[in-house]
């Protein structure tokens with residue numbers, strides 16, 4: 292991850308521990324994602340709970356890095372004032 296934006300010079304690491312709050316974004320997103328995922332496979336596709344959970348763990352492991360980055364950029368977008 293670069294230390295600042297190539298276009299507007301916004302620092303990506305404004306202070307130590309800045310991305311601590313991104314964990315909560317990540318938690319909310321993954322929470323709703325897991326719920327929706329399980330409900331879809333268990334109720335809509337009528338898979339067993341065990342199989343749905345197994346697939347959720349596999350998919351979750353694959354999406355983890357992507358979610359980590361999304362959460363950080365959402366957090367940065369929330370915390371940084373635009374147009375300065």
Ligand SMILES: [Zn+2]
Pocket residue numbers: 296297298299300301
């Ligand atoms: Zn920028």
